[in-house]
Amino acid sequence: MLTTELTERLGIRYPIVGAPMAGVAHGALARAVSEGGGLGMVGVGSTDAAEMVEREGAIASDAGRLPFGVGLMAWALEDRPDLLQATIASRPRLVSVSFGPPGPYVGALHDAGILAAAQVPDLASAEEAERSGVDLVVAQGADAGGHAGEVGTLPLLQLLVESLRLPVLAAGGIGSPRGVAAVLAAGAAGAWVGTCLLASPEAANRPEARQRVISARETDTVRTSVFDVAQGIPWPPGFPGRALRNRFTDAWHGRERELAADSDAGAQLMEAKREADYDVAYIYAGQAVGLVSESRPAAEVVRRLGEGAEQLLRQRCRALLSRG
Ligand SMILES: Cc1cc2nc3c(=O)[nH]c(=O)nc-3n(C[C@H](O)[C@H](O)[C@H](O)COP(=O)(O)O)c2cc1C
Structure with missing residues (x-):
């Protein structure tokens, strides 16, 4: 059993979060990730309707049976307070705020009993997020699919684990059990994965x-x-x-x-x-796309990541430390 601050605080089986992905991670994908033992998140984009958040949140939680999260974009919330209200009304366990300071939203989330996370691209943003009272920080590296900053996942993760008191999750480029094992060994409380779920049938993409x-x-x-x-x-x-x-x-x-x-x-x-002409239209995806070679149900992806990482950590620790 892999136990971290993330699995303990959220009561989930594996330290794995299915990243919020606007247009792709709706209720069905989030529910499948949570059914697999991770925490599924619904991604909310700047043009999404507030009703979409409540509808997809209800699907994700399967009428309150499963924990789920919602991912919001800070810059979009400035003009769209309705998205925050709809998110709170849908009663997620965790809400992440990415791409800008989470400070203005933390109080309202905590008042509603919801954990707040900030997904950040650098140390200064992480320290600001910690000061503003979030419960955990996601180190999002440039390897990630979708919008992200310019520092790679590994240097950013090391900096944040060394510098913050809060639990840190790693996002960007994690697409196999080895990636999960690596970030856990480096001190992350969990892996936040998006690209490795893009070929799953529950995703809302084409x-x-x-x-x-x-x-x-x-x-x-x-x-x-x-x-x-x-x-x-x-x-x-x-x-x-x-x-x-x-x-x-x-x-x-x-x-x-x-x-x-x-x-x-x-x-x-x-x-x-x-x-759906993808010679011209976009498919946001990270460098871990090279690790996706077939379409697997999201719950299976999560279980393979979690079980595989546990096995690898056991074997590697034994092998690495046995000669000491
Ligand atoms: C298609 C796609 C859409 C995304 N949309 C969002 C989003 O709406 N909000 C957000 O916070 N992050 C978004 N992200 C970034 C993810 O939260 C996460 O950082 C990223 O997927 C992790 O890296 P990986 O793709 O290598 O697993 C998106 C990523 C992808 C691939």
């Missing part, structure tokens, strides 16, 4: 996207703002999104100013999204 995830190699991603620029989404600076490279990124990455002025490119992207 089957064509899942197939691309299965085919992609670890070298097939790029950190880019082009999809946000083309859609006019006001992401704060410093958070490009890691996505699968395609014709659109090849054409526009590095030419973001021109792209912003090109309304045809924006229209083309919207059309490609509707048609």
Whole structure:
């Protein structure tokens, strides 16, 4: 049995969190992760409706039977207090705030008996989050799928585990039992995984996207703002999104100013999204995409990660320490 502050505080079997992923991690995926023994999270994007949060939260919790979490974006909450209210009304165990300071939201979450997490890209943001009273911090490295900062998972995790008093989770590039074992051995209280769930049938993405995830190699991603620029989404600076490279990124990455002025490119992207044409439309995914080689139910992914990490840690510790 792997026991960490995360498994103890949340009462879950494995120290594994299914990352909130807007547009992909809705109620069905979150429920499957929690059924597998992890904590499933619902990802809420800047344009999602408040009703979506309550509906997907109800699916995730399976009428109160399962714990679940909700992931919010700090910069989106500034104009959308309804998303925070809907989140609190859906009664999650944990709420994460990413891509900006969590401070303004911690009090309301704690008043409702909800644990607060901050997903952060660097040490300064982590220290600010700790001062603002969150319960745990997620070290999100640049290897991660979706929007993230520029420091790699491993250096960031080491810094945060050394510097904070709070439990730290590791996010970014973890896609196999070895990855889970590595971050636990380094002092993380858990692994926060997104990309390795992108091919699971419970995900809210399209089957064509899942197939691309299965085919992609670890070298097939790029950190880019082009999809946000083309859609006019006001992401704060410093958070490009890691996505699968395609014709659109090849054409526009590095030419973001021109792209912003090109309304045809924006229209083309919207059309490609509707048609599931992923030579143009985006699939956000991290470098761990190279470890996803088939579509497995999310509960099975979580169990394999948890059981495999436990076995590896036993074997490696025995082998490494036996000659001492
Ligand atoms: C498709 C996708 C969408 C994401 N959307 C969100 C989001 O809405 N909120 C958030 O906090 N993080 C989001 N993330 C980042 C994850 O929370 C997490 O940091 C990341 O998936 C971990 O790295 P990995 O993808 O290598 O496992 C997203 C990631 C992906 C792949």
